[in-house]
Amino acid sequence: MNMNVIEASGLGKRYGSTWALRECSLAVPAGHVAALVGPNGAGKTTLLNLAVGLAEPTAGRVTVLGGRPAGSPAALDGIAFVAQDTPLYKNLSGGDMLHLTANLNRGFDQPYARARLAELGIPPKRKAGKLSGGQQAQLALTLALARRPRLLVLDEPMAMLDPLARHDFMASVLTAAAEDGVSVVLSSHVLAELERVADYLILLSRGRVQVAGDVEDLLATHRMLTGPAAEADRYTGRPVVHARRAEVQAHLLVRAAADDPVPPRWEAHPVGLEELAMAYLREPDAAALPGPARGRNPEPTEATR
Amino acid sequence: MTALTMPTRPRHDASLRPVPWRRMAWVTWRQHRAALAGLAALLGALAVYLWLTGLQLHQSYATYCHPASSLACAINFTGRYGITGNLVSIFLQAVPALIGAFVGAPVLAREMETGTFRYAWTQGFGRWRWALAKLVLLAVAVAAAAGAFSVLYSWFNQPFFAAGYAIPFSTRLFDLGEVAFPAWTLAAFAIGVLAGMLIRRVVPAIAATLAVYAGLASATALWLRQHYMTPLLTTKLNLPSSAWIVSQWYTKGGQFAFGARGSGIVNAVSRLCPSYNGSPAQCLTQHGYTQWSSYQPGSRFWPFQWIEGGWLLALSVLLIAATVWLVRRRAA
Numbered sequence: 001m002n003m004n005v006i007e008a009s010g011l012g013k014r015y016g017s018t019w020a021l022r023e024c025s026l027a028v029p030a031g032h033v034a035a036l037v038g039p040n041g042a043g044k045t046t047l048l049n050l051a052v053g054l055a056e057p058t059a060g061r062v063t064v065l066g067g068r069p070a071g072s073p074a075a076l077d078g079i080a081f082v083a084q085d086t087p088l089y090k091n092l093s094g095g096d097m098l099h100l101t102a103n104l105n106r107g108f109d110q111p112y113a114r115a116r117l118a119e120l121g122i123p124p125k126r127k128a129g130k131l132s133g134g135q136q137a138q139l140a141l142t143l144a145l146a147r148r149p150r151l152l153v154l155d156e157p158m159a160m161l162d163p164l165a166r167h168d169f170m171a172s173v174l175t176a177a178a179e180d181g182v183s184v185v186l187s188s189h190v191l192a193e194l195e196r197v198a199d200y201l202i203l204l205s206r207g208r209v210q211v212a213g214d215v216e217d218l219l220a221t222h223r224m225l226t227g228p229a230a231e232a233d234r235y236t237g238r239p240v241v242h243a244r245r246a247e248v249q250a251h252l253l254v255r256a257a258a259d260d261p262v263p264p265r266w267e268a269h270p271v272g273l274e275e276l277a278m279a280y281l282r283e284p285d286a287a288a289l290p291g292p293a294r295g296r297n298p299e300p301t302e303a304t305r
Numbered sequence: 306m307t308a309l310t311m312p313t314r315p316r317h318d319a320s321l322r323p324v325p326w327r328r329m330a331w332v333t334w335r336q337h338r339a340a341l342a343g344l345a346a347l348l349g350a351l352a353v354y355l356w357l358t359g360l361q362l363h364q365s366y367a368t369y370c371h372p373a374s375s376l377a378c379a380i381n382f383t384g385r386y387g388i389t390g391n392l393v394s395i396f397l398q399a400v401p402a403l404i405g406a407f408v409g410a411p412v413l414a415r416e417m418e419t420g421t422f423r424y425a426w427t428q429g430f431g432r433w434r435w436a437l438a439k440l441v442l443l444a445v446a447v448a449a450a451a452g453a454f455s456v457l458y459s460w461f462n463q464p465f466f467a468a469g470y471a472i473p474f475s476t477r478l479f480d481l482g483e484v485a486f487p488a489w490t491l492a493a494f495a496i497g498v499l500a501g502m503l504i505r506r507v508v509p510a511i512a513a514t515l516a517v518y519a520g521l522a523s524a525t526a527l528w529l530r531q532h533y534m535t536p537l538l539t540t541k542l543n544l545p546s547s548a549w550i551v552s553q554w555y556t557k558g559g560q561f562a563f564g565a566r567g568s569g570i571v572n573a574v575s576r577l578c579p580s581y582n583g584s585p586a587q588c589l590t591q592h593g594y595t596q597w598s599s600y601q602p603g604s605r606f607w608p609f610q611w612i613e614g615g616w617l618l619a620l621s622v623l624l625i626a627a628t629v630w631l632v633r634r635r636a637a
Contacts, residue, residue: 052427056634074321076429083423089336090419096335103328104428104435
C-alpha cells in the first residue's frame, strides 16, 4: 500500500479574485485515516472538492488513487464522497437512496447496506428528510461505504451531529478503515474530535498546507518545553514553532526528538495532536512538511515570535 | 455497534467499463415521478375534458351543420361551442410554459439549491452522463405526452375547422398543432433546465422560464412565423377561407393608399360610400382602388408545422447540450 490516495502539486483554486487554495503540494499515503484540519475558510472544502472532481483547479493538478486524474471515471469509481451537511434527496426513502446509489455505480453492496441500516435502526421506508441529523449522516455514510470505495472522503461529516451521534459515526468510519482497509480523508474544524481517530494530519491555513505528516512522526518530533519566562527569548536550541508566555513560565513548542537534550531549568513534555495543531494554527508562517516540500523551506520554523 | 465486516472488494481493473446508460431509467423515474405524475394529471384531466366536450361538439356538428353555412349550425354549433373552443385554445397556450417551468426548471435547480449535486456528481456514473441521460429521458417523455395530447386536441378542433369557425393557421391554434405543440413543449422544457442550471434556484428559475417562453412564443407568433416561406401576393378579393392573411393594403394608380386597418380606410370608405352597406373592399374597388393581400395559403399548414417543429427541435437540442456542457465544466 505505497500509493498516494491524494496527490497534489502546485494546486490552486481561485474564486473571483480570492485564492481559496494556493500552491498546495501534498501527498496523502494510502491506508491512513487522514485528518484535514484548519480554521473556517482555510480551504478544506475547496481541497476536497478538487480531489473528488467537483471543482476544477485554477492552477496545478491533483490526482487520486495512485495517479488517476481527479474527477475522471476511474477516480469517481474508487472514491466515495460524503459532502458537507450530507446532502440526500429528502423526499426519497433510505431504501430508495440505496437503489439510487446502486444504479449510479458499477458496484454496490446492497445486502451490506440493508444490514447496516437495520443495525443502525434506520427504517428503510422513512423519507431521508424525516430522519434525524445523525441518521442522515449514517445513511450517507452507508451509501458511501456500500460502494466499497478505496478512498472515503468526508467533508465536515460531524458538524451537525450531537456528541453521541459523532461517536457512533466515527466508530463506523474507523471500522470500515480497519476492516476493509479503506483510506479515509476527513476534514473538520473541530480538532478534538479527530484526535482519537486520525493517524495522519494535514493542517491547512489561509489556503496553504502548513503541516502534513504521520501523526506518530509529528508527535515524536515535537516537544513542549516549559521553563522560566525570562529565558524564553534566549532559547535557541531547536526551532520554536510557538511560544506562549505567562508571567513566570514560558511554554515553547519546539521541533525536537524525545531523546534531545533539554537545557537546564527547562522541562520537556510530549505533545498531543490538538496542542500541536493549535500551536501551528497560531503561527501561520511555521510549517512542518514532509519530503520535497520541506526541502524548499530549510528553516521552516524560524518565523516565530 | 458496527460489527459488520465488509466483504472483500471486487477487483478494480484498469479498463473500467462505464455504468450502463439504462440504469438512469430507474433513477430518472424514481426522482422525477412526482413531476411526471403531475404532468400526467394535468394533461389527463384536460384530455378527459376534451374528450367529453369533443363528443358533444362532433355530435352537434353532425346534427346541425349540413350545410355548415346554415343558420342552425351557427346557432346550435358555433353559437353554443365557439366560446368554449376559444377558451380552451387560450388556456392550452400556457401548457408548454407550465411544463417547462414545473418539470424542466427544477431538474437541476433543485440539485443545486439543496446541494444534492455533490452527491449525484461524485457517483461512478459520471456527471455529464448523468445529466445527459436524465435530460434526454425527461425530454422524450414530455414531448411524447404533449404529442399524444395534441392529436386528441386536433380531433377536438375538427368540427370548428369544418364549420369554417376557425382555421388551423390562426395564431392561437397553430402552435397547438400536432408538430408544433410537442416541439414547443420540448423547447419549454429545455429552456427550463438551462435556466435551472444557470440560476441554480428553483423559484427564480421557474419565473425566468415562464418569461423566456412567453417572449419566444410571442415573438414567433407575431413576427417570425409569417416569414417561414415568402407569402403569396394577390389582388383577388375572395381569398380561400383557409388562408392566413399576413397583411392587406390598398393602392390607387400604382401608389400605396392605406392599410386595411386604421383610420385611413375608415375615412375613405365613409367619404366614398356614405350609405353603402357592402364590404369596404367592394366599395373601394368600385372607386378605383386595388386591394393587395399578402397571405399564406392553407396548403402550407403542414410545411409550416414542420418548419416550426424543426427549429424548435434544433433549439431544444442546443439548449440541452449547453446544459450538459455546463454540468460538465461547472466548478462547485
